[in-house]
Amino acid sequence: MSLTAPARLGIQLQPQHATYGQIRDAVLRMEDLGVDVVFNWDHFFPLSGDRDGLHFEAWTMLGAWAEQTERVEFGTLVNCNSYRNADLQADMARTLDHISAKGGDTGRFIFGTGSGWFERDYDEYGYEFGTVGSRLDDLAEALPRVKARWAKLNPGPTREIPIMIGGQGEQKTLRLVAEHADIWHSFVRPDAIAHKLDVLARWGERVGRDVSEITVSNELSRGRLDDDHADALYDAGVRLFTLGISGPDYDDAPVQHWLAWRDRRNDAVGVDAA
Known part of the structure; x- marks a missing residue:
């Protein structure tokens, strides 16, 4: 967690209550405004407002984003591991990586992933919901498969695709972060982050990894412009x-x-987000 790293801004364009044309235009505006990352989410129904309102699938959409953008990184915040075979996820991610590589540059896809939680998605699409523990166990089994598949694919990814893992559980999730993540995303309060980072560091010692290289990600206050919260x-x-x-x-x-x-x-610290 380098304190000299630049602050970056990721915008999650929630793919709900909008036509795809509106989503496509919003992606272009975000890139033109200068955001660093554009995310969607991996659900099948809206999470707010009319729960049967307009909604679009995440990964199909990311292929269009990869082609239409030039600079911004992109991904899901976060992918639900339960919905797709781990090796398929790896192949999809590698393909997005290549689509987004422009003019000889490397790709811009971020593989954000988590264990899943929205029961309606599971029930209506025929996935077994299981338990919090079983879904985390499935994620733990999937992540090595994803990385192994990246090593086998021809062509391979254009770069080491960054892995973002969402969650804050100390017994399973933070161990997975220590083992696999380049970015750790959570909703942890500012005053609780130090404790979570201490837990993460201890997991790093156990799995033999320097976790100081992991970027810490968190959500800005929804519905209000709270600079004090962001500063904290x-x-x-x-x-x-x-x-x-x-x-x-x-x-x-x-x-x-x-x-x-x-x-x-x-x-204030003389760094550039780019």
């Missing part, structure tokens, strides 16, 4: 800040606010 997250070591915005409008105003905040923080 930054001071606790967070360097990737995420904000979810929903269709149909995908309001730019909070995005512009947090971009200005990001730039002030980076200017």
Whole structure:
């Protein structure tokens, strides 16, 4: 968790209550505004508002994002491991990596993943919901398979695809973060981050990895522009800040606010988010 790393801003364009044209236009605006990462989410139904409203599938959408964008990184916040075979996930990720590589550059896909939690998705699409523990066990089994498949694919990925793992459980999730993640994402309060990082460091010692290289990611306050909260997250070591915005409008105003905040923080320590 390098304190000299730049602050970066990721915007989660929640793929709900909007036409795909509105989502496509929002992606272009986010890149033009200067955000660092554009995310969607991996669900099959809206999570707020009309629960049977307009909604689109995540990974299919990411193929279009990979082609239409030039600079911004992108991915799911986060993929549900339960919905797709681990080796298939790896192949899909490798393909997105190549689609997004432009002009000889490396790809821009971030493999965000987690164990899943939204029971309606499971029930309506015929997946076994299981328990929190069984879903985490499935994720633990899948992650080595994903990395092994990347090593076998022809062609392989254009870069070491960053793995983002979401969650905060200390017995299973943080061990998986220590073993596999380049980015750890959670909703942990600023005053609880130090404890979680201590747990993560102890897992790192057990699995033989220096976890200081892991980027800490957290969510900005929804519904309000709370600079004090963001400052506290930054001071606790967070360097990737995420904000979810929903269709149909995908309001730019909070995005512009947090971009200005990001730039002030980076200017203060003389680093560049790019």
